[in-house]
Amino acid sequence: MxxxxxxxxxxxxxxxxxxxxxxxxxxxxxxxxxxxxxxxxxxxxxxxxxxxxxxxxxxxxxxxxxxxxxxxxxxxxxxxxxxxxxxxxxxxxxxxxxxxxxxxxxxxxxxxxxxxxxxxVGCVGEQSFAVMAGMGFDVQMLVATNDDTASKPVGWLAWFAGAVRHLRDRPMRIRLILDDRLSFNRRPCAVIVGNAGRLRGGMRLLDDAPPEDGLLDVTVLSPRTLGHWLSPGWAVLRRKEVVPCMETFTASRVEIRSNRVQPRQLDGDPIESGKQLLVTVRPQALLLCVPCPTTDPGVATAGGDPSAIQHRVHRVDKRM
Missing domain, CATH: 3.40.50.10330 (Probable inorganic polyphosphate/atp-NAD kinase; domain 1)
Structure with a gap:
């Protein structure tokens, strides 16, 4: 070959x-x-x-x-x-x-x-990504953990430290549009559009993100205080079904419109900041070399209806 x-x-x-x-x-x-x-x-x-x-x-x-x-x-x-x-x-x-x-x-x-x-693969303009795109302060978190500590078993601590540094950042005001059929407003800190869910340090954010189902998983993070961050962080680390301050959706086309310019990233690499992030999906477009046999949950085979919109609200803190 x-x-x-x-x-x-x-x-x-x-x-x-x-x-x-x-x-x-x-x-x-x-x-x-x-x-x-x-x-x-x-x-x-x-x-x-x-x-x-x-x-x-x-x-x-x-x-x-x-x-x-x-x-x-x-x-x-x-x-x-x-x-x-x-x-x-x-x-x-x-x-x-x-x-x-x-x-x-x-x-x-x-x-x-x-x-x-x-x-x-997800697409943003002419660029493609295999894992996730993001808008908001997740970009700063990824940059903050781009060091040796992030690749170690305790790398999630570096990820959390990156979150703490930006607790005082103003939340975004966004309109989230899914498949041109569902539209609503939110005030999150970050929105992540994923195709697979493991971050650095082995931390999983999108457990229900099979990478070949023709769908994108959308995570809306809305914590406001250190206590808010501790609750979802602990739930994600323990892989709990209920994650405070976090909503998840699935769709094949995701549009995020913000009231002001926000940092953006594709697969952990910062791209030009902007007020909008439009993400589409190309089903099964990439031939990837994977461990054989595949047993990792992050690349497990799963089916799905690309035309369907699923909404899974874990929990939204009513105090926010």
């Missing part, structure tokens, strides 16, 4: 070791030597992924952070070219959802075992 490695050199401490590890493993499996394409400051991976497609790659290794993986997802969505994630540096959101670590050898073994799955 012809393959290409798209690597962010900034994220890799020793490119020679990485190159040798990948080439040796693929050669031992009878694969030809892969193409080697490095990202640049001006291009985090889109141009390299397009070159890999032009040059006949059947599989692309994305070795970098969230930006590199998202760039590859955008280019490969809608093709039959498989994407393999080799997280470099801090584990990115897609790697976390797959249960992958920064062990390159383990990541290559996942590829060689042959596990493949088609998953949905």
């Amino acid at each position: 012809r393959s290409a490695v798209i690597v962010n050199p900034v994220k890799v401490p020793d490119r020679d070791v990485l190159h040798r590890t990948i080439v040796d493993a693929l050669t031992a499996a009878g694969w030809p030597e892969p193409m080697w394409l490095e990202t640049t400051v001006g291009d985090p991976g889109s141009g390299q992924a397009r070159q890999a497609v032009r040059d006949g790659a059947e599989l692309v290794f994305a070795c970098g952070g969230d930006g590199t993986v998202m760039s590859c997802v955008t280019v490969l969505a809608g093709t039959d070219i498989a994407l393999a994630v080799l997280p470099a540096g801090i584990s990115n959101l897609l790697a976390a959802s797959l249960g992958l670590t920064g062990d390159v050898a383990a990541g290559i073994e996942v590829v060689l075992q042959g596990g493949r799955r088609r998953i949905d």
Whole structure:
């Protein structure tokens, strides 16, 4: 199988070791030597992924952070070219959802075992994402946890610390429109539109987010005080069915309109701030290399009616 490695050199401490590890493993499996394409400051991976497609790659290794993986997802969505994630540096959101670590050898073994799955991708303009998009202060939380502590078992503590730093931020005033049929107003701190639900540090936010059902899961977070944050944080950590200060919905088209400019992110990578976030879904558009057999709940097979809107209100604190 012809393959290409798209690597962010900034994220890799020793490119020679990485190159040798990948080439040796693929050669031992009878694969030809892969193409080697490095990202640049001006291009985090889109141009390299397009070159890999032009040059006949059947599989692309994305070795970098969230930006590199998202760039590859955008280019490969809608093709039959498989994407393999080799997280470099801090584990990115897609790697976390797959249960992958920064062990390159383990990541290559996942590829060689042959596990493949088609998953949905979310779209915001011309960009695509595999895990989640967000609007509001979740962007600051993700940035705040983008360090070594976030990839450790206690990474949720860093995530919570990031939340505490922004407790005094004004909530947004938004209108949330689902599939052009359901529309309502809210005053949340953040809205997250997800395709899979595991954050850094193993924390799950969207447990009911099967990534191949043609639907997007929407989480509206509305805590106002430290006590409000403690309650949903503890409930999410313990995977409780009832989560205070949080509402969830599902739809295939999600539009968020804010009264003022808000920070936004795709797969943990900040994008240009704006007053609107329009998210659509491309069902089963991405061929992804996954552990075989797949037992992780975050990538479990599940069905769903893409035309249906489901509303699951966990609980809204009436004091807010």
